[in-house]
Amino acid sequence: MATVYKQQKSKKDKADGVVEKSDAKAIFKNKQRVLLLCSRGVNYRHRHLLSDLENLLPHAKKDAKLDSKSKLHIINELADLNNCNNSIFFEVRKRQDLYMWLSKTPNGPSMKFHIQNIHTMEELKMTGNCLKGSRHILSFDKNFETSPYWILVKELFTQIFGVPKTSRRIKPFIDHVISFSIVDNRIWFRNYQITEKPVEHRTIADTTDLQLVEIGPRFVMNPIRTFDGSFGGQTVFENPEFVSPNVVRSNTRNAKAERYRSRMDAIAKKDEKLKEAVLPEDPLSEKNVFS
Amino acid sequence: MSDSESDNEQKYTLEDLEGSDAEMLSADEDGPIDILTRQKVTINNEAALKQLTEKIALPTNIPWSETQSITSTQSISLVDPDDDLKRELAFYNQALEAAVLGRDRIKKEGGVFQRPDDYFAEMVKSDDHMAKIRQKLLDENASIQATETAKAQRELKKFGKKVQTEKRLEREKAKADALDRITTLKKKRQGDSLAGGDDDFGVGLESDDESPRAGGKGQKRPSSSSVDSRNKRHKKDQKFGFGGKKRNQKSNTADSSADMTGFNTKNNRSSQFKRGHKAAKPGGSKQRPGKSRRQNGAGRK
Numbered sequence: 001m002a003t004v005y006k007q008q009k010s011k012k013d014k015a016d017g018v019v020e021k022s023d024a025k026a027i028f029k030n031k032q033r034v035l036l037l038c039s040r041g042v043n044y045r046h047r048h049l050l051s052d053l054e055n056l057l058p059h060a061k062k063d064a065k066l067d068s069k070s071k072l073h074i075i076n077e078l079a080d081l082n083n084c085n086n087s088i089f090f091e092v093r094k095r096q097d098l099y100m101w102l103s104k105t106p107n108g109p110s111m112k113f114h115i116q117n118i119h120t121m122e123e124l125k126m127t128g129n130c131l132k133g134s135r136h137i138l139s140f141d142k143n144f145e146t147s148p149y150w151i152l153v154k155e156l157f158t159q160i161f162g163v164p165k166t167s168r169r170i171k172p173f174i175d176h177v178i179s180f181s182i183v184d185n186r187i188w189f190r191n192y193q194i195t196e197k198p199v200e201h202r203t204i205a206d207t208t209d210l211q212l213v214e215i216g217p218r219f220v221m222n223p224i225r226t227f228d229g230s231f232g233g234q235t236v237f238e239n240p241e242f243v244s245p246n247v248v249r250s251n252t253r254n255a256k257a258e259r260y261r262s263r264m265d266a267i268a269k270k271d272e273k274l275k276e277a278v279l280p281e282d283p284l285s286e287k288n289v290f291s
Numbered sequence: 292m293s294d295s296e297s298d299n300e301q302k303y304t305l306e307d308l309e310g311s312d313a314e315m316l317s318a319d320e321d322g323p324i325d326i327l328t329r330q331k332v333t334i335n336n337e338a339a340l341k342q343l344t345e346k347i348a349l350p351t352n353i354p355w356s357e358t359q360s361i362t363s364t365q366s367i368s369l370v371d372p373d374d375d376l377k378r379e380l381a382f383y384n385q386a387l388e389a390a391v392l393g394r395d396r397i398k399k400e401g402g403v404f405q406r407p408d409d410y411f412a413e414m415v416k417s418d419d420h421m422a423k424i425r426q427k428l429l430d431e432n433a434s435i436q437a438t439e440t441a442k443a444q445r446e447l448k449k450f451g452k453k454v455q456t457e458k459r460l461e462r463e464k465a466k467a468d469a470l471d472r473i474t475t476l477k478k479k480r481q482g483d484s485l486a487g488g489d490d491d492f493g494v495g496l497e498s499d500d501e502s503p504r505a506g507g508k509g510q511k512r513p514s515s516s517s518v519d520s521r522n523k524r525h526k527k528d529q530k531f532g533f534g535g536k537k538r539n540q541k542s543n544t545a546d547s548s549a550d551m552t553g554f555n556t557k558n559n560r561s562s563q564f565k566r567g568h569k570a571a572k573p574g575g576s577k578q579r580p581g582k583s584r585r586q587n588g589a590g591r592k
Contacts, residue, residue, distance in 0.1 A: 028350055030357040055415050109343045121416060124427045131406060132413045137359045139389030142366035148340035155344050158360045165357055173406035174359070174397060179386040184372040190382050194390045196405065208391045212383055215415065228343060236343065238334040 030164045035079040035105070037063040038090035046098050048120035050090055052217045055121075056178070056191065058133040059167035060088070069093075072101070072231035079105040086160045089231075097245045100221065101231065102160055108229040111156065113187070113221040114242065121216040128193030128213035130176040135163040136191075139179035149226070149237045150182065176215060185241055187221040190214065356400050361389040 034057060038050055042065075054062045061082050066075065069091060079087045089101040091112075098118070103110035119126070130136075138161060144154040157180060163170060179190045192212035202209065226237035282288070349358065367381045394404045416424075527533075580588070 028353055030349060030353065104347050107346075109347070122420075124424050127424050127428070129414050129416045129421060132415050134406070135359060137361060137389050137393040139386050140360060140362045141385060142363050144362060146366075148337045148344065149335065152340050152344045154360075154362075155348055158358050159347065159349065162358045162360060171406075171412060172403055173410070174393065174402075174404050175406050177386045177390045177393065179382055179389065181367050181382050181385055183367055183369055183378060183381075188378075188382060190386060192383070192386045192390075194394075194405075208387065210387065210390050210394070212387055212390065226340070228339060234339075235334050236336040236339040238332075240333040 029166055030159075030162075031166060032059055032086055032159050032162070032164045033082070033084040033167075034060040034160055035063055035075070035082050035084035035087040036060045037066055037075070037078070037087070039066050039069050039092050041092045041095050042090060042098075043092070043095055045118050045120060046090055046092055048122050049098075049115075049118055049217055049219065052121045053088065055132055056136070057161065057163060058169045059163055075101075075103070076106040076230050087230075088160065099224070102156055103230045104156065104159070105230045108233055109152065109156070109226060109236070110230045110232075111153065111226045112224045114224055114245070116186075116220045116222060118219045119217055123216065126214045126216035126218075128176070128191075128215035130193050130215055131171045131173060133169045134171045134173050134175050135165070137174060137177040138162050139177050141179075141181040143182035144180070149223075152226070153187070153223075154180075177212070185223075185239070187223070189217070189219050189221065191216060191218070354400060355396050356402060359393060361392050363388055 036050065036054055036057070038046065042050070050062070054060050061084055063078060063082065066078075066089070068074070072089070072091075075087055075089055079085070085105060087101070087103050087105050089103070091099040091101060093099065098115040100113045100115050101110060102113070138158060140154050140157075144150045161178060174194070176191060176193050179192065181188045181190070191214065193215050195211055195213060197206065197209050197211040222242060223237070223239045224242050225235055225239070227233045228236050363385045365385075367385065369378055369381060372378060397404050414421075579585075
């Protein structure tokens with residue numbers, strides 16, 4: 001009802017010639033909320049990654065697993081129901097391949113990535129720690145300014161992975177930094193804790209008194225496609241270098257099968273050769289002479 | 292956006308793809324790679340991408356602290372992305388630069404950066420998890436130290452062996468020297484006997500011989516040659532035996548088994564023939580009385 005009233009009022013204002021207040025932009029608030037959900041068939045690693053992201057992004061709302069992998073547009077409605085304007089969707093295929101959808105719901109754009117080399121926070125190798133709900137600094141590689149595609153990716157990531165000031169459950173300190181880097185045409189995700197270096201460990205070569213300790217998770221995002229709609233629409237970018245993990249697997253399987261096949265070929269060739277090599281019956285053989 | 296426009300924007304970079312398709316074809320058949328059956332079309336609609344960016348972009352005049360996003364000043368360019376160490380270092384440097392710049396900006400905008408030490412709140416990783424991490428680090432350190440000590444020990448052992456061989460060589464050399472000295476002495480004696488000087492032989496030998504013996508290992512204790520100890524040794528040898536074969540000494544021989552000197556017929560007599568045994572006099576007076584009689588008798592007493 002309120003929206004209808006507002007619309008009507010703005011129409012009337014326009015008609016009346018009332019100029020909108022110029023400080024409307026000054027009080028702009030970066031409001032982002034992210035719906036976080038996955039499809040059925042996740043394995044433990046994917047599930048842990050999802051919960052890690054939920055821990056790191058206080059503006060994220062986790063939802064129940066999605067049953068369908070074909071009707072992804074319903075995520076738009078789900079996001080609407082949860083008052084979210086972004087969504088991260090983990091699509092798992094064959095219980096092993098993880099695809100991550102990042103989308104601005106409901107109007108797009110949306111991007112699909114293949115996630116590789118997942119290391120979750122559960123692993124004991126990464127020793128850092130940070131406050132739950134502290135806002136992080138987003139660090140982007142300079143490569144993100146090289147093409148329109150990467151610029152779009154950067155903009156989307158800034159909105160989805162950046163924690164807005166107004167979000168709930170945030171803490172007022174900044175103790176970690178999330179970095180995105182482009183290497184090998186993939187995006188590498190890292191999360192570091194920021195600590196002050198103890199005075200006794202500092203050297204003259206150090207330019208700063210800060211040091212980083214990795215918290216995790218870490219993963220690599222391989223771009224596949226970008227659509228102009230949310231979970232659908234026209235493809236505006238497609239990665240020509242992307243090779244489906246199914247193709248990779250089938251290639252390795254075929255390479256393995258090659259040995260067996262060549263052996264079977266050799267046996268078949270030998271059989272044929274033996275068949276052809278039968279000698280014609282000799283009229284002077286013992287059998288023919290004495291029967 | 293109309294279809295024709297998007298068609299114009301699509302780039303058909305077949306050159307890039309020919310390599311991969313050619314590989315696929317050559318794997319399938321042996322023929323020439325002229326015919327490409329399937330061609331992948333690369334889509335990179337830059338105009339649409341720009342438009343989309345504009346559509347979703349946040350206004351540019353918002354304070355930095357709204358997004359807290361920093362783009363690095365140097366782009367990462369790695370020769371070999373599989374080189375873990377270099378790659379991670381590049382990422383680290385990028386993030387560190389962002390952290391430093393971010394702190395400056397936050398301070399400029401009047402925000403707080405570092406968490407004070409006395410601020411306790413829920414962390415991303417639980418205390419249990421951090422304890423596990425610490426334990427793992429400790430274990431790793433312990434294992435590293437263990438291997439280090441083992442390595443040092445091994446080195447020491449090697450060195451010890453060297454010392455041992457040196458000692459052995461030295462001993463052998465000393466022995467050879469002693470032998471040499473003896474042969475020279477013998478020669479000397481021969482020369483002396485030829486000369487007819489018998490008297491100083493004993494003195495000369497002893498005086499020459501004493502010095503190596505004094506430091507030798509086989510030096511006897513002075514007491515061992517005393518009369519008492521010699522007697523004692525003699526007694527012991529008589530009692531326990533001395534020298535000779537030790538094997539089969541305790542087993543019987545034909546002689547030993549035929550030897551009946553140690554056998555006492557009196558003690559080993561069968562019970563039938565023993566005097567004074569109850570079997571020898573059945574119904575004797577000393578037989579135990581019956582139960583009732585015993586009890587009555589006891590009552591009587």
